Structures are given as C-alpha cells and as structure tokens.
Amino acid sequence: MIQAFPPSSPADQAIRGALLDFVDDPFYVPQDQAVRYIPDGLLVIREGHVAAVGAYADLSPTLGDMPVADYTGQLITPGFIDTHIHYPQTGMMAAYGEQLLEWLERYTFPTERQFKDPTHARQVADFFLAELLKNGTTTALVFAAVFPESVDAFFEAAAARNLRMISGKVMMDRNAPDYLCDTAQSSYEQSRALIQKWHGQGRLLYAVTPRFAATSSEAQLKAAARLLDEFPDLYLHTHLSENVNEVAWIQDLFPQYQGYLDVYDQTGLVRQRSVFAHGVQLSDQEFQRLSQAKAALSFCPTSNLFLGSGLFRIEQAKNKAHPVKVGLGTDVGAGTSFSLLQTANEAYKVAQLRGQKLSAFKALFLATLGGAKALCLEDKIGNFDPGKEADFIVLNPQATPLLALRNPTGLAHRLEGVAEQLFSLLIMGDDRAVQATYIMGELAYSSPST
Ligand SMILES: [Zn+2]
Incomplete structure (x- = not known):
C-alpha cells in the first residue's frame, strides 16, 4: 500500500524505502561492486544534504525524534x-x-x-x-x-x-x-x-x-x-x-x-x-x-x-x-x-x-x-554518499495497471530481481512512475495520483 506524505520542509528528515544508487561505474566493474542496493534503507537528510545512508534497522535507532517519510515498496534513486x-x-x-x-x-x-x-x-x-x-x-x-x-x-x-x-x-x-x-x-x-x-x-x-x-x-x-x-x-x-x-x-x-x-x-x-x-x-x-x-x-x-x-x-x-x-x-x-x-x-x-x-x-x-x-558534479550530486546534495526521486514500480501486472510482488531483495524490475520501469515507465521529487531534501513534486 502506497501512502502519500506531506513535506516536512524545511526540517531535517529521514526517507525510508528501497535505496538504489551507484558507487562505481557498471561499465567498468561488476554490477555488484558498482550498485548499492538497500532493500529496506534509510536516507538521513540534514540541512539539505545526505547525512547518512544505510539499512533502516541500523540507522533508525539513531534518529531521535526526526520524522520519517515512509516509501516502503518504492524505489528511491538519485534525481x-x-x-x-x-x-x-x-x-x-x-x-x-x-x-x-x-x-x-x-x-x-x-x-x-x-x-x-x-x-x-x-x-x-x-x-x-x-x-x-x-x-x-x-x-x-x-x-x-x-x-x-x-x-x-x-x-x-x-x-x-x-x-x-x-x-x-x-x-x-x-x-x-x-x-x-x-x-x-x-x-x-x-x-x-x-x-x-x-x-x-x-x-x-x-x-x-x-x-x-x-x-x-x-x-x-x-x-x-x-x-x-x-x-x-x-x-x-x-x-x-x-x-x-x-x-x-x-x-x-x-x-x-x-x-x-x-x-x-x-x-x-x-x-x-x-x-x-x-x-x-x-x-x-x-x-x-x-x-x-x-x-x-x-x-x-x-x-x-x-x-x-x-x-x-x-x-x-x-x-x-x-x-x-x-x-x-x-x-x-x-x-x-x-x-x-x-x-x-x-x-x-x-x-x-x-x-x-x-x-x-x-x-x-x-x-x-x-x-x-x-558534468563534473560528482562531488555534489549523482548518488547517496554522505555530504551530497539531497536531490532524489521516488519511483513507483506499480505506477500503472500494466506496471503493477508486470511487478506484482513488490520490490525484490536481490540485485538480479531488482534489475528486472528496474528494466520494466525504464521500458514501460515515464512521468507516471515518478511518485515524488525532492530537492535539497524538500518535497518539490508529488504525483497527484497518490
Ligand atoms: Zn540539442
């Protein structure tokens, strides 16, 4: 079940969901070394920047009273x-x-x-x-x-x-x-x-x-x-x-x-x-x-x-x-x-x-x-390394009836499985698959269908 979350801007917040980004170039190193995939992940945002990235189970005890936007079941990637x-x-x-x-x-x-x-x-x-x-x-x-x-x-x-x-x-x-x-x-x-x-x-x-x-x-x-x-x-x-x-x-x-x-x-x-x-x-x-x-x-x-x-x-x-x-x-x-x-x-x-x-x-x-x-901006944007500007998006693998038919089970835990689901999003997805867009940690766009 997908829930919509109001922005808690400009306060610091954490984002829960399946995190997918790159730490190296998959054209040159094996994909398991290039891809960082955390099926139940947490992205911690402070002052518009990534403060921490990791598994929800590891990071959630460190949050204190920081609000969490829960996008469980959705794929969160860099913008x-x-x-x-x-x-x-x-x-x-x-x-x-x-x-x-x-x-x-x-x-x-x-x-x-x-x-x-x-x-x-x-x-x-x-x-x-x-x-x-x-x-x-x-x-x-x-x-x-x-x-x-x-x-x-x-x-x-x-x-x-x-x-x-x-x-x-x-x-x-x-x-x-x-x-x-x-x-x-x-x-x-x-x-x-x-x-x-x-x-x-x-x-x-x-x-x-x-x-x-x-x-x-x-x-x-x-x-x-x-x-x-x-x-x-x-x-x-x-x-x-x-x-x-x-x-x-x-x-x-x-x-x-x-x-x-x-x-x-x-x-x-x-x-x-x-x-x-x-x-x-x-x-x-x-x-x-x-x-x-x-x-x-x-x-x-x-x-x-x-x-x-x-x-x-x-x-x-x-x-x-x-x-x-x-x-x-x-x-x-x-x-x-x-x-x-x-x-x-x-x-x-x-x-x-x-x-x-x-x-x-x-x-x-x-x-x-x-x-x-x-664009020589990899020190500022492009992945979830701590210190990067928190521009990221939420992709819904079941955004349309056809995508939901193609991805009936929710996001895979293994890399091979998520590769297949990501491929379906690339081939069949468009703006309808974009659930939310965050700029410097603040919600800048949210799909009207949710
Ligand atoms: Zn041109």
Missing part, C-alpha cells in the same frame, strides 16, 4: 540528470518531417525568436522546470536562446526552485536569420555579463554555449574559448557530429581543420568541462581525443531517432582503453520526451540495433552518477 536539453523548444516538440538542418530553419529558429520577450521566456521556463521535476529530473544542462533575457528568465525560475541548473546564452553569428544573430564581440560581452551575474550564484552554473560550429565564425568560437580562460569552472556546451550532412557542411566551412571535433579543438573548446551533444558520427580517433581531453558526450537517443541522425556508439564511448564520460540527454525539442526513463528505453533500443546490450543498471548509471560525472 535524474539531463545532460542536454533546450528550454525554448519546450513548445515545439514533435515538429514533423525534417532532418537536422531543415528542422532548425523551419521550426527552431522562428520558435526561439520569441525568447527576446522576458515575460514569454519566464512562462516557458516555469513550465519547463515543472515538467523536469514531474519527470524526476533534478539537474540539467540547458540551452537558452540567443537573447540574454532568455538566460535571466531561466536562471530566475531555477533559483526560485533552488535547483542545480547549468545554462547559457546561445552564441551564433552566421548561417541563421538576422533576428537571431549576434556577433563575436557582442556574444562575448553579453555572455561575460551573464557569467558575472549568474555563475556560482546559489546552485546555478554557467555554460558558454555556441550552438554549433556551422552557426559560429572562427572568431566567435575563439571568443568562447577566451571566456573559458577568464573564469574558473565554466562549462562549454555545444553540438557535435549529429548528422551526416551537418558533418559534411562543417568540413566545407572549415576546410583548414581535420574534421568536426578538430574545429572545436583548434579553437580551444575541447576541455575537461566541455559537454558535446550527440557525437553520433564520430570517428574512433575523435572518441580518443575526447577521452584524452576528459570532455563529455551527451547521448540523446530519442532525438537521434526522431531526426533520423543515426545510432550512437555507446560501447565505443565507454571503451575501457579510452573512456569518454557519457550522460543521457533528452534534447527536447528534437527529443520526444522529457522522461529520462523513456530516454533510457530508446538508448536500450539504439544499443540493440547495433548488436549491443545496455543493462538496466548501466542505463540508470548514465541517468544519475554518469551524468554527474559528465
């Missing part, structure tokens, strides 16, 4: 991390019939034009963040639009919810409509002002965000690199090697460089805190260069399938000889779902089409600790 998404595209999902370059021109650019209006931008940002929380996503790396107003609106909305979010102003100075173009100099100055205003404020961080090499001059890419040099801990967030025609176009635009990644590399943008969305068309050599630079890739399967871009080579990215950090991205609005569960579902199918297997634990790792590592 999902979306490593690539565009908030201005929330209202243009499911735009019919085009591949990348035509899709940008026909649908995306006209939509993003509206984000010069701060009121519109704030309305969409509020909707977008509510949708993230409903889907169990607690951190995201987010494209805003080219207008500084769009970044202010997003960060104001994120700050109001105390969310750990990363975003930045799109930089683009060519091959786009005039109404969306900045210049190398103006994009540098506007980004700089936004960095000074927002980077490191509360839980917010800034990403320098050239859209992709086709819409930035070399001077603009170099201006982006200058910002990365000037401020510590900034991110670089852009697109890379998504579509065959795009890769050919980049070669035409930058004939002096040795391919798509090399354009970013030679302009100073391939670094430890660089996150590149897609990488569907990367060569083996490019994967190796990303590994060497400790840069990250965002695997966006629903988008790659929707735009017909291709099948990401997860096994090549996670190759032990030259590992690349990888997270999952929804890439809304080319992506077709806000749900990281549905994104994992499509990631599994992409792997299947390539003759590979993506286990439930590997997929959940990509959506949690893997995403945190891709």
